[in-house]
Amino acid sequence: MKNLLSAADLSREDAVEILDTARRMQEVQTREVKKLPPLRGRTVVNLFFEDSTRTRSSFEIAGKWLSADVINVSAKGSSLSKGESLRDTVLTVEAMGVDALVVRHHASGAVARIAQWVSCPVLNAGDGTHEHPTQALLDAYTLRGRLGVLADRHVAIVGDITHSRVARSNVLLLRTLGARVTLVAPPTLMPAGVASWPCETSWDLDAVLSGKAHGDVDAVMMLRVQRERMSGGYFPTEREYAIGYGLSPERLELLGDQAPVLHPGPMNRGLEISSLAADGPRSVVLDQVQAGVAVRMAVLYRLLAGPGEVPV
Amino acid sequence: MSSILLRGVAPLGGAPIDVLLEGDAIAGVGAGLSGDEVIDAGGLLLLPGLVDLHTHLREPGREDTETIASGSAAAALGGFTAVHAMANTDPVADNAEIVEQVARRGAQIGLVDVRPVGAVSKGLSGETLAEIGNMARSAAAVRVFSDDGRCVHDSRLMRRALEYVKPFDAVIAQHAQDPRLADAAACAHEGPLSGRLGLPGWPAVAEESIVARDVMLAAHTASRLHVCHVSTAGTVEVLRWAKGRGVAVTAEVTPHHLLLTCDLLESYDPVYKVNPPLRPAEDVDALRAALADGTIDAVATDHAPHAAHDKDHAFAEAAFGMLGLQTALSIVAQTMVGTGLLDWAGVADRMSVRPAAIGRVAGHGAPIDVGRPANLVLVDPAAEWTVEPAALASKSGNTPFAGRTLPARVIATVLRGRFTVGDGAVRDAVTR
Numbered sequence: 001m002k003n004l005l006s007a008a009d010l011s012r013e014d015a016v017e018i019l020d021t022a023r024r025m026q027e028v029q030t031r032e033v034k035k036l037p038p039l040r041g042r043t044v045v046n047l048f049f050e051d052s053t054r055t056r057s058s059f060e061i062a063g064k065w066l067s068a069d070v071i072n073v074s075a076k077g078s079s080l081s082k083g084e085s086l087r088d089t090v091l092t093v094e095a096m097g098v099d100a101l102v103v104r105h106h107a108s109g110a111v112a113r114i115a116q117w118v119s120c121p122v123l124n125a126g127d128g129t130h131e132h133p134t135q136a137l138l139d140a141y142t143l144r145g146r147l148g149v150l151a152d153r154h155v156a157i158v159g160d161i162t163h164s165r166v167a168r169s170n171v172l173l174l175r176t177l178g179a180r181v182t183l184v185a186p187p188t189l190m191p192a193g194v195a196s197w198p199c200e201t202s203w204d205l206d207a208v209l210s211g212k213a214h215g216d217v218d219a220v221m222m223l224r225v226q227r228e229r230m231s232g233g234y235f236p237t238e239r240e241y242a243i244g245y246g247l248s249p250e251r252l253e254l255l256g257d258q259a260p261v262l263h264p265g266p267m268n269r270g271l272e273i274s275s276l277a278a279d280g281p282r283s284v285v286l287d288q289v290q291a292g293v294a295v296r297m298a299v300l301y302r303l304l305a306g307p308g309e310v311p312v
Numbered sequence: 313m314s315s316i317l318l319r320g321v322a323p324l325g326g327a328p329i330d331v332l333l334e335g336d337a338i339a340g341v342g343a344g345l346s347g348d349e350v351i352d353a354g355g356l357l358l359l360p361g362l363v364d365l366h367t368h369l370r371e372p373g374r375e376d377t378e379t380i381a382s383g384s385a386a387a388a389l390g391g392f393t394a395v396h397a398m399a400n401t402d403p404v405a406d407n408a409e410i411v412e413q414v415a416r417r418g419a420q421i422g423l424v425d426v427r428p429v430g431a432v433s434k435g436l437s438g439e440t441l442a443e444i445g446n447m448a449r450s451a452a453a454v455r456v457f458s459d460d461g462r463c464v465h466d467s468r469l470m471r472r473a474l475e476y477v478k479p480f481d482a483v484i485a486q487h488a489q490d491p492r493l494a495d496a497a498a499c500a501h502e503g504p505l506s507g508r509l510g511l512p513g514w515p516a517v518a519e520e521s522i523v524a525r526d527v528m529l530a531a532h533t534a535s536r537l538h539v540c541h542v543s544t545a546g547t548v549e550v551l552r553w554a555k556g557r558g559v560a561v562t563a564e565v566t567p568h569h570l571l572l573t574c575d576l577l578e579s580y581d582p583v584y585k586v587n588p589p590l591r592p593a594e595d596v597d598a599l600r601a602a603l604a605d606g607t608i609d610a611v612a613t614d615h616a617p618h619a620a621h622d623k624d625h626a627f628a629e630a631a632f633g634m635l636g637l638q639t640a641l642s643i644v645a646q647t648m649v650g651t652g653l654l655d656w657a658g659v660a661d662r663m664s665v666r667p668a669a670i671g672r673v674a675g676h677g678a679p680i681d682v683g684r685p686a687n688l689v690l691v692d693p694a695a696e697w698t699v700e701p702a703a704l705a706s707k708s709g710n711t712p713f714a715g716r717t718l719p720a721r722v723i724a725t726v727l728r729g730r731f732t733v734g735d736g737a738v739r740d741a742v743t744r
Contacts, residue, residue, distance in 0.1 A: 085620075085621040085622075085624035085625060086624060086625045086626055086629070087621075087624035087625075088621070088624070105626060107625075107626030107627065107628040107629055108509055108510035108511050108580070108626070108627065108628060109509060109510075109511070109580030109626060109627045109628075110580075110625075110626030110627075110629075112579075112580050113580050113581075113626060113627070127510075127626075128510050128511075128626075128628065129510035130509060130510030130511075131510070162507075163510075165510065168508070168510060191507030191508075192502045192503050192504065192506055192507035192513050192515075193503050193504025193505070193506070193507040193508065194507060196504045196508075197507075197508070
């Protein structure tokens with residue numbers, strides 16, 4: 001595995017190995033001295049064409065705990081506004097002597113394109129409305145922690161599916177790991193051709209959470225609703241969205257006691273998720289953040305040090 | 313006046329015969345003719361010189377990507393004797409001075425008749441009419457008006473434009489794209505692939521709904537409408553319905569929409585980014601059938617050169633468009649002749665006769681008869697060639713056909729009796 005561009009790049013074996021490695025990596029997080037030596041002398045550049053505090057910090061910490069030199073390059077607006085091509089921007093960064101690129105870009109497919117131009121490993125940290133494979137890995141990691149094996153588990157993903165890279169990567173990875181997925185959204189926020197995806201779909205959140213639509217739900221993942229979608233006319237008001245698709249306290253009761261509630265953050269409290277759901281015992285939102293570092297350590301290790309025994 | 317004899321050539325793919333060229337005209341068609349210079353044209357086809365209704369020559373404004381000279385060379389090498397230069401230059405061709413300048417430059421270069429297209433609206437703004445009358449009455453004698461690249465989406469402006477061009481026997485060529493259904497970011501056919509790839513969708517209905525409105529407006533105003541680069545099966549149905557009712561509507565399809573499908577976007581390679589976008593195979597089949605039965609009148613290239621640095625971006629941020637002039641005839645040979653949908657006479661009709669009629673281009677698209685202007689192309693239908701971007705005459709290399717081996721090769725192009733292309737190369741230096 002040279003790059004990680006899509007969750008579809010991961011075979012079941014790859015995914016399980018990364019998740020197993022991440023578990024070892026997470027043990028490091030509880031130590032007083034958190035640094036491991038394997039990537040000493042290697043340089044990882046976080047090349048971010050779009051603002052992101054949490055993903056960038058997570059990758060930065062992951063790299064540093066593996067002893068890599070981590071450089072953050074904010075390239076927001078640099079290419080187009082300066083008249084420079086994306087290719088020139090990326091080749092310039094690579095020419096400085098980079099061992100791996102972690103790339104976030106606002107346009108779908110940009111990271112795959114970059115991977116064609118450079119020779120170092122490239123890791124997709126989110127490309128437009130396409131994919132965010134490490135998010136799917138950390139979600140799978142979190143779900144494994146709560147549910148044990150994921151085979152035949154049923155995960156509901158709720159919200160703006162059309163514009164969600166998190167949903168796309170999760171559908172692919174959860175499927176690879178043997179889980180079932182049901183996507184829930186109003187018709188305006190369902191992607192074109194979703195019927196051909198390897199999952200179920202529904203417009204009715206209550207029917208899904210109660211198990212009436214597609215069977216009992218083992219976990220629910222609420223997606224962030226970008227407030228700018230309102231101007232696109234995807235739904236009438238925030239109030240109506242919250243009533244139809246928000247995880248309210250009442251809806252929470254439809255879920256089993258053990259069913260975890262996930263959210264990739266940042267959360268719009270009161271819109272897609274109520275505070276009771278976000279802060280309650282089912283919430284694994286902070287576990288997800290913690291898992292993010294471990295999973296990204298595992299992926300960086302895998303791409304830069306190759307498969308094999310982890311020196312933990 | 314010396315004469316040139318094309319010996320044993322097959323006009324429109326018919327029986328071999330001799331064709332004599334003298335001066336700027338065809339001087340003889342028959343058996344056993346003789347001439348001062350004799351070209352053995354056995355096995356070659358003779359077609360009327362191709363006429364392109366839709367070419368972006370980029371001059372003035374983006375001479376780094378194409379000039380009237382380099383575009384004319386590409387056109388001649390592709391078998392064209394006339395091209396329509398689209399108005400979306402910088403400055404926009406929305407006044408008599410610019411269209412005259414473009415026509416004059418084309419005539420100076422002399423490889424192909426450059427027919428400027430005038431903008432419908434001032435500055436392509438879609439708000440007020442450009443000086444259509446002045447452009448029509450100018451030395452450039454503009455007969456095709458288009459805001460191509462943008463849709464004349466305002467219903468009232470479209471109505472006025474259709475009405476206003478009537479005294480000039482001109483046509484409004486519409487880029488059909490409802491900007492509310494497919495905005496500037498829309499770049500991939502809306503369907504399972506765009507959903508999976510996360511690319512902003514460009515739904516078929518954004519084209520079809522505009523065409524449906526426009527054929528009604530054309531009927532209401534009793535004016536002439538031409539639909540640019542038809543890309544969907546639904547548009548074909550609307551056109552068929554409108555033509556059945558006698559609406560004066562014509563339409564074109566690009567070579568790339570006859571061959572390529574949206575599956576190619578899987579690579580996110582912007583060489584496949586074009587507007588309207590590549591569509592699924594069902595649309596491609598419908599477009600071929602419509603070109604075969606005449607519902608779609610013409611093939612037009614939408615030749616759109618772009619610098620590499622305008623394509624070396626993420627898909628959504630790269631420029632729209634692909635080269636087309638030098639590959640058009642070969643793509644049509646592959647998709648229409650190779651499949652038995654059209655014979656060579658049909659190709660001549662769709663690539664020369666009808667486009668010349670739509671654009672009111674005198675002297676082009678004429679029958680191969682004695683006394684007609686010698687605007688001709690000589691084609692070897694059996695020859696194959698491989699597309700190499702760097703070997704094309706265009707200043708840009710954005711062809712989606714790079715590396716493909718295509719059928720049919722232009723051997724010579726003749727503009728008013730003068731060989732602009734002979735043996736595959738432009739006869740005259742053009743980069744002066």
